[in-house]
Structure formats: structure tokens, C-alpha cells
Amino acid sequence: MPLDKSALSRLADVLGKDNLWTDEPRRQCYAYDAAGGRHLPDAVALAIDEDQVAGVIRLANEKDFPVVPRGAGTGMTGGAVAVSGGLVLCLSRMDRILNIDAANLVADAEPGVVTGHFHREVEKLGLFYPPDPSSSGYSTLGGNVAECAGGPRAVKYGVTRDWVLGLRAVTGAGEVIRTGVRTAKGVVGYDLTRLLVGSEGTLAVVTGITLRLTPLPSAVRTVTAVFDRMATATAAVARVFAAGIVPRAMEFMDQASLKCAEEAIHAGLPVDAGGVLLLEVDGTATEADREAQRLAEVCREAGARQATASGGPEAKKLWEARKAISPALFRYGPHKINEDIVVPVTSIPEMVETVERLAEETGLTMVCFGHAGDGNIHFNIMLDKNDPKAFAQAGEAIRKVFEKVLSLGGTLSGEHGVGITKSPFVSMEISGPEIRLMRAVKDVFDPRGILNPGKIFPPGS
């Protein structure tokens, strides 16, 4: 149901007039996320505390309007847009780091804290929060929790869920809950924290986050391994693990992504290479140096024509280039269809070859890069969506890629979530009984279905 006048007036009472926007120019700014489709909300609320969030949710239950939680809107799957109209509830003004407890390696933060800011603040105290999605300069901790964001460092340190100890949240029914613990261990009751992490704003609005920290490694080194063929580069990933090394990051870039990253950042990437692995190790200076040398040797043995270690500003520039790939891809076409499939690392070469073959057959521009150490491939089709032939071909290619992923024992999304762009494909991976169980969980948290409707579940399920 759209927001009517009486609901808007009650919302203004809950939020204060300045925190509720109904004019079209400002609503426009909240009609998109990084998935691209336009869905104009009826209004935008900028909550400043948990009481306001709870007030909004209770009113939504009473007046029956949809509420779409939103952090920075960098999500890749349309999770933060109002597909059924209603209210976008933006958490970006709840942006305080409440406490960094160095002795207990724990921190508390509000959901609107920008992840990169959180990194810098804990690092000032010699502490480390490893999850580092490539969007960390602008995405929020709340959005990271709701999507279970990953990023390059997941190889060694895991994803967001591995660092969330507890949450405060307002359920879709309007109840304020506290989940999890502030201690290293805790097994009392079901693990509601894990259930909420990755739930894409469909069960509860996260209002507070308790995160685990670890001491900051004193040294970090980067190894750049250059390969003539993409298949050799991706086959080297399993060789690295077999050599007994778990780098903290192991990223790969195909030739097309190398070219646009280089054009954007000028980091000196080898644009003539078939594929590059960018690896990172950490520890004490001696450990990091030794491991980087060993990594370079393993990559050369696995077929790299060149493998060199670097640190300091040179390495920083290389990672800047890696992080720039996703936005830089628009050089190849006005629209991007972006998938983040995952396969076992030993199957990456076969998966990448499947994509290369599909690109050849269809003539579409397909670009692969991503988190090789996790088997997480960011597979992108760059096209003009207004070209009906290209659009239909892209849809068919995606279905074939997904079939291949599942036949290899993989999953359709490693970190970007389902949102609206992947919901039509969910039943390829999850079957009826599990979907029904998930629906039942959704109904318990959000009995009137006001929270982020139209997301995750296959249409018509």
C-alpha cells in the first residue's frame, strides 16, 4: 500500500519533519542502488536512533506500508530499493562508533558507520577488523551485515558473519531484540545473530552491531603474478593452497578487467597479460617477507611469467586499481549485469573457460575478476539493455552459467545476496522444503510482511 497523508503525518511525528523527505528530487536519490533499476519510494526516512526505527516499524504495521532498510545503497542486487513503493528507511545518520574495547577485542557501532572509517579508527589503536568489501570506502557496517559482505581478505579471515558477535535490531513486528554475546564464546539458544546476518533487511532492521577485533598485523606484502593465460592463472590458486600457504587475499583479473583498471588508476598493471593474480600476506615483517618470496616461487612454478613482491605505496596503488575495476567496467558498455558466483577453487579454470566460450558464441562482452582464493568469480556482462537481442542473449548466458556453477557444486552468490536480481533463480539452488522453512522464519519475524517485500524469495513462491 502506498503511504497516505495520515501515515505521512504520523511518520513526521515519529521522526521529526527534517528527517522525513517526501519531495521528488530527494526521493529520486533513493530510487536506485548499484543494481541500477529505478524504484521511486513514496518517502524517505533518515532515522537518528533505535526508538525512531521502532516507531517507524510499528506505524508500518498499523498503517500497512512497506519499509525498505538502506545503508549507502551500494548493494549489487536491488536490495535497498522500494519495489513495492512505501518508505525507504535510511540508517546512514546512525553513524557513531560507540565503543572500542581494545582489552577484550570488541567494538560496538551503529549501522550507518562507513566500513572504511571503522577500519581506520580501530587501526589507530593497533587493532584490525578484516572484512573489507571493495566498496568499504562508502558502504556501511549495517549494509555489510545485512548482505554478509565479503571482499578480498575473506580467504584467511572469513566474511562479515565471522566477525559479528551480536546485534541489536527491530524485528518486522516492531520488537526491539538483542542477539548474541560480547564474549569470545556463547551458545545459549539458537544463533539468531547468524540468522540476521545476510538476511538482506527482510527480517529485522539492524540498529547496533557488536564486532570482534584482532590485533593488527605489523607487516603486509603484495605479490603480483602475471600469466599468459587466464586458465593457468586460476589453476595456480589451488597450487598455492597445496604449498601450505593461505594468503590473506588472492584476487584475479582477466585481461579486460586489467585494461580498464589500468586506464582508471595507472598502477602499471601488465595489460598484455592473459590473467593476473594479486596476492597479499601478513604477519611480522620477517614472516610476511618470507611468505611473499615463497608465494612468488609457487606462482612461477605454476606458470607465471613474472611474480614480484611489493609493499608500501606501490602495493597500495595495485589494490586501488583492483578496487576500481567494478565502476571502471562501464567503459565497455552502458549497462552491467553483475553476478558473483562461487565454485570450488579447483573448478575456477573450468568456470572461467565456460564464460569465455559463451562470450565467443554470443559476441557479448563478458569480464571476469574477483576473489579467486574463495572461488568467488565476479562475472559481468557489459551491454546496452535497450538492445533486445543482446539482452535476451545475456539472460540465456546467465542461466547457462548458473547451471554450470551448480553442476560444479557451487552457489549463485558469494557475497552480493539475492535482492531482486537473483530471486528468479533462487529455486535453481534451494528447493521447496527449504524455501518453505525460510518463509516460515520470515513470517515469525515479520508477520505482516512489511519489511523489504519482494526480495530474496522466488517470485510467486
Ligand SMILES: Cc1cc2nc3c(=O)[nH]c(=O)nc-3n(C[C@H](O)[C@H](O)[C@H](O)COP(=O)(O)OP(=O)(O)OC[C@H]3O[C@@H](n4cnc5c(N)ncnc54)[C@H](O)[C@@H]3O)c2cc1C
Ligand atoms: C564498486 C563496488 C564494489 C563492491 N565490492 C564488494 C565486495 O568486494 N564484497 C562485497 O561483499 N560486496 C561488494 N559490493 C556490494 C556492496 O557494497 C555490499 O553489499 C555492501 O555490504 C552494501 O552496503 P550498503 O551500506 O551500501 O547497503 P545497501 O546497499 O544500502 O543495502 C544492502 C542491503 O542491506 C539492507 N540493509 C542495509 N542496512 C540495513 C540495516 N541497518 N538493517 C537491515 N538491513 C539493512 C538493505 O535493505 C539491502 O537489502 C560492492 C559494491 C560496489 C558498488
